[in-house]
Amino acid sequence: MQHGKYRFIAGFLVIPLAIYAIFVISPFVQAIYYSFTDWTGLSPDMKMVGFDNYARLFQDDVFWAAVGNSVTLLLLLPVVTLSLGLFFAFMLNVGGRRRKKAVIGGVRGSSAYKILYFFPQVLSVPIVALLFQFAYNPESGALNAFFKAIGLDNVQPDWLGDPGIALWCVMGAMVWANVGFYVVLFSAGMSSIPKDFYEAALLDGANRFNTFFRITLPLLWDTVQTGWIYMGILALDVSAFAFVQIMSVGPGGPDYATEVLPLYVYQKTFRDGQAGYATSIGVSLLIVTLIFSAIVMRLGRRERLEF
Amino acid sequence: MGSTSEFNRRDLVKRAAALGIVAVPAMSMLSACAGASSGDGDKVAKGKKTAKNPLAVNESAGLDVVIFDGGFGDKYAKDAQAEYLKAFPKAEGKVKLSSTQKIQSTLQPRFNGGNPPDLVDNSGAEQMDFGTLVGKNQLSDLTPLLDAPSVDDPNKKVRDTLRPGVIEMGQFGGKETWILYYAYTVYGVWYSKGNLRKLDAEYPETWDEMLALCAKAKKKGIAGWTYPGKYPYYLPFSLYPFIAKIGGAEVLRRIDNLEPNAWKDPAVKAAFDAYYELYKKGYVLKGSPGLDHLQSQKAWADGKALFIPNGSWVENESAKQIAANPHFDLAVGAPSSLSSSDKMPFGTIWASGGEPYIVPKAAKNSDGGMELLRIMLSKKSAQNFIKQVSSLCSFNGGTEGVTLPPGLTSAHAALQKAGSNIVNPRLQDWYVALQKERIGVGALGEMMAGRMTPDEAIKKIQKYADDTRDDSSVKKYKR
Structure with missing residues (x-):
């Protein structure tokens, strides 16, 4: 009976599988193939160069700077965004002071906050990036103006112009743009947790801290894991590209402080006419992504709690 | 058929998700690179060559x-x-x-x-x-x-x-x-005649006058220079002709040809030192390293800084802000003379x-x-x-x-004055990555932000140039 099961399932999925093969698998294979060529991206003629492109990667300081920054984003962006998202969602749904009748509830005005948090989500990435760029403007931006207004005339950082903090500035904008989505997502997850659990916990004398770590988080784990993967992709992919491309010095600077892998792929393909080399960077991006997803899958493996 | 014990929905979802994760980021970057086989363009037939049609264009072709x-x-x-x-x-x-x-x-x-x-x-x-x-x-x-x-x-x-x-x-x-x-396009030091008049000054023809004027402006709370720190490759618009003026057009030619130690020329050092001095003495508008081209042009048009390295498109690009000041009177200046022993006369300018x-x-x-x-x-x-x-x-x-x-x-007028002393450095169209990303962002931007001395910048640029010369994937040109 077990024999031929996959074939049976595949029978129903012929069309989607074919589309998947054409539009997802074949570009992959092609890209891996191109990474062994000296293709310029501007003319159809190319020749095989074996592992030259990959050998070059190892010598390429910019590539390693990009790997470093991409991995930094990959490690920090999900942690920061999800923690903030969880914290806010908890405060909006559970963390409020106890009121009559309701067992749990959010802080005062939580529904207004919810809209506020979600607001950045309706703005497109380029607009958010531009807004932050204005705020970071060292000469007339909101941040430095604020510092001046409170008397910190000497604290006038160059923000995006300072290699020490440029990546953090970009990351700040990315967190701001994304945290609202997770507040809403986690709020939805929390609302499906039965109230009796909280009631029982409260009767046992649990404080907010304990309620969060012993009830909310474990029951929300699946959602958090999904969010983690999603944020990881964002950190590696187009979103990071867009923010860095629009906001950073250069882009990618100053002095490669914000160079990330997708941006480097773009620059090598479209600016330098080295599409073959760019695809080999793309393949290394694929490897980073694979490692990331393997780790997340392994770490995230837990018994699902049914309730 | 399939029992749920071995093959359940969760596995399927997980596998699909795993594939998806892999697919999403790589897809968007890689699928941009799919190629196609070559097709020979079928040329249209030639037309009749006449005095009015010297190129023999096919008269009815699209x-x-x-x-x-x-x-x-x-x-x-x-x-x-x-x-x-x-x-x-x-x-x-x-x-x-x-x-x-x-x-x-x-x-x-x-x-x-x-x-x-x-x-x-x-x-x-x-x-x-x-x-x-x-x-x-x-x-x-x-x-x-x-x-x-x-x-x-x-x-x-x-x-x-x-x-x-x-x-x-x-x-x-x-x-x-x-x-x-x-x-x-004419590149150079762009300024407002009106704003200079307010300081009872004209465009400084020597670097000493430039420094004196900047000092005067600083006392009034005006910066001497600004530049788009986000795109520091605007600096060469006035810096390269400055180098040529000090050491002769030959220096730029050697730089373009990626010759060994081309950047170690004393003229380069002199020009870099002069620009670095602007930073050291606080004549560069604060925060310039974080400004993009429009922001720096705005600050400059608002009169917060006197000079900006730019090209003749600035008149169109910043037209609105310039128009806000009816006495602005936009003008371009050639690099000031560093000393009387400069190889090229005042007026040497970059146009291309x-x-x-x-x-x-x-x-x-x-x-x-x-x-x-x-x-x-x-x-x-x-x-x-x-x-x-x-x-x-x-x-x-x-x-x-x-x-x-x-x-x-x-x-x-600047072109007329320059006559044959027009220089045309080619780095920016021959070696884009070298010019913009490495020299521009990697060295000049760092130097003007005060994070690198001229000597360090020159050393770094020379290494970048050497790397480009040794990089077999970059096609080389000579002039």
Whole structure:
């Protein structure tokens, strides 16, 4: 009976599988193939160069700077965004002071906050990036103006112009743009947790801290894991590209402080006419992504709690 | 059939998710790179060669033109297209002119597929790399166009109607001319005569005067200089001619040729030291390292800084802010003299072509593409261009009878004053990555932000130049 099961399932999925093969698998294979060529991206003629492109990667300081920054984003962006998202969602749904009748509830005005948090989500990435760029403007931006207004005339950082903090500035904008989505997502997850659990916990004398770590988080784990993967992709992919491309010095600077892998792929393909080399960077991006997803899958493996 | 014990939904979902994770980021970056096999462009038949049609354009053939829709817009090209139709009425309805800011993403698939347009204005942020296009034999040699009689005077070849240096810019080490630059840009130190008048000053012709003027401005809370720190490769617009002025045009030539130790020339060091001094003495507007070009131009137009390294497009780009001050009186200055032993006289300036037009090799109607260019290089079209976009044209003339805006008048005067002392460094079109990312962002930006001394910057740039020379994936050029 077990024999031929996959074939049976595949029978129903012929069309989607074919589309998947054409539009997802074949570009992959092609890209891996191109990474062994000296293709310029501007003319159809190319020749095989074996592992030259990959050998070059190892010598390429910019590539390693990009790997470093991409991995930094990959490690920090999900942690920061999800923690903030969880914290806010908890405060909006559970963390409020106890009121009559309701067992749990959010802080005062939580529904207004919810809209506020979600607001950045309706703005497109380029607009958010531009807004932050204005705020970071060292000469007339909101941040430095604020510092001046409170008397910190000497604290006038160059923000995006300072290699020490440029990546953090970009990351700040990315967190701001994304945290609202997770507040809403986690709020939805929390609302499906039965109230009796909280009631029982409260009767046992649990404080907010304990309620969060012993009830909310474990029951929300699946959602958090999904969010983690999603944020990881964002950190590696187009979103990071867009923010860095629009906001950073250069882009990618100053002095490669914000160079990330997708941006480097773009620059090598479209600016330098080295599409073959760019695809080999793309393949290394694929490897980073694979490692990331393997780790997340392994770490995230837990018994699902049914309730 | 399938029992849930071994094969459940969760597994399926998990596997799908795992595949998806892999697919999503890699997909978007990689799928942009799918290629196609080469197709031979079927050329249209030649037309009849006459005095009015020296390029023997097929009179009824279609024409496909793609224009970069940037600061200059596309109206000037559309007007030329109307002229083309006047000359070839049979092509009516078959001439297609489209404009885009995304030159590369629009055209790359067409180049790869072997069916590119007949004429392209390869400009803007998505400019296709010329070195690669030339190296991969994707462009038509424009010599027939250059040797054709000009529209206005049949006894004069098109090549004799162009401004100095334009043809050389379109050559890549050989006899062929691959690119025809249509606009003509003057680079230098841009300033407001009005703002200088307020300080009872004129444009400083020597560096000592420059420093004195900056000191004076500083007392009034005005910065001497600003620059777009986000794109520090604006600094060379005044820095490179400054280097040439100090050490002679030869220094820039050696730099362009990536010769060993070209950057170790004392003239480079002198110029870098001078600019670094601006930073050291606090004459650079605070926060400049974090400004983009528009922000720095705004600060400059608002009178917060006196000077900015820029090109003649600034008049158009910052028109609104400049207009806010009726006494602004925009002007461009050549690099000030560092000392009396400078090799080139005051007035030495960087001027070169802009808006590079190309006729792809595989174009179906390449004669038509060149013919449209020939029409654009007529006095009438050039005048139209100058009036519309207030920029000079690579056609040497067309300014008579046109009231030029102040910045352009000043640029025009600067060209007259420079005479033959026009320099034209080529790094920015030969080695884009080296010029913009490495030298610009990696060294000059760091130096002007005070994070690197001139000596360190020079050392770093020399290494970048050496790396580029040794990089076999980059095509090299000589001049």
